[in-house]
Amino acid sequence: MSLMRGSAEGLLLGVALDALLGDPRRGHPVAGFGRLAARFERLVYRDSRAAGVVYAGVLVGGAVASGVLLERAARGPLRVAVTAAATWAVLGGTSLGREGLAMERVLKDGDLDAARDRLSHLCARDPKGLDEAALARATVESVAENTSDAAIAPLVWGAVGGVPGLLAYRAVNTLDAMVGYRNPRYERFGWAAARLDDAANWVPARLTGMLVVLCSGRDAWRVLRRDGGNHPSPNAGRCEAAFAGALGVRLGGTNSYGGAVERRPEMGDGRTPEVRDIGRAVRLSAAATFAAAALVWGLR
Known part of the structure; x- marks a missing residue:
């Protein structure tokens, strides 16, 4: 069995x-990596880009090395099992959908306080004062x-690099979520993690946009192109624009992060999103994920 076929x-x-x-409820490997990264940050943190490069390089390099060892130790059907376990560990599409639907339920119940509490499960936006439309x-x-x-993105990197690619991508993405912020603590230290994440998601974000077009049609393509x-992100806009066109809504506008207000250009020319649009x-999102899986199978 070839590596490509097994992968x-x-x-x-x-x-x-x-x-x-969905995600394992206990003992999630990504959570374990996050705890390890937090401890390592306490050891190496300095307010400098050089320290951030060491931090990201050691942790991402360790993830790659772990993937190489796992893949070399696996043969035949075991390689398929190892790749499947790694893929399950790094994917989060089902849990993302569940969080979105949980938000939809509390908004339908009219419980704005519960909805604001849940927003941190999805993004880092300040929930204080957000109304139903803003939360949707x-x-x-x-x-x-x-x-x-x-x-x-995990499927792209798994197809390109097998288990090492899967683990490396999730390491990069996790580090960006932990330290990739433009604030006084991480402006310099988190620079390497943030740039690595931008690079790792460049192709997957554009593929996501095209898969959304494939799953929905011409309006998604029109808004994606325009x-x-x-x-401001080199990648997020490709996904959001495609979704805006596909759903017939208008995304973007004023957001608050850690007390800093950002005014982002609007994407799409439809109505304001409603609860039913969640x-x-x-x-x-699920359709695009399964389309990506079909693409992997077709290219194997």
Whole structure:
């Protein structure tokens, strides 16, 4: 059995496991990596880019080395099982959808306080003072952006690099979520992690946009082409613009992060997102994920 064939079958089995089970409720490997990264940060933190390069390099390099050792130790059907387990560990598409639907439920119940409390499960936006429309928009935007981060990008890197690619991508993405912020503590230290994440998601974000077009049609393509580059992130705008066109809504606007207000260009020319659009976004995210899995199978 070739490495490519084993990886493809393992990737697809991992997608199936994620769809059926979602993230492990206890002992999640990504959470364990996060704890390790937090301890290592306390050891090496300095307010400098050089320290951040060491931090990211050691942790991502360790993830790659672990993946290489796992893959070399696996032969035949065991390689498929190892790839499937790694894929399941790094995918988060099903849990993303569940969080989106949980937000939809509390908003339908009219419980804005519970909805504001849940927003931190999806994004880092300040929830204070957000009304139903703002919470619905934040949720749709988070589902759109994280379709790439949680589902499409791991499959891309798994197809390219097998188990080392899977583990390396999730390490990069986790470090960006931990230290990739433009604030006084991480402006310099988190620079390397943030740039690595931008590079790792460049192709997957654009593939996500094209898969959304494939799953929805011409309006998604029109808005993706017109508005995809308007976002301050080099990648998030591709996903959000495609979702905006596919759902017929308008995303973007004023957001607050850690007390800092950002005014982002709007994407799409439809109406303001409503609560019912959250479920539509979750279904579109799942469709794009399964389209990516079909693409992996077709290219194997």
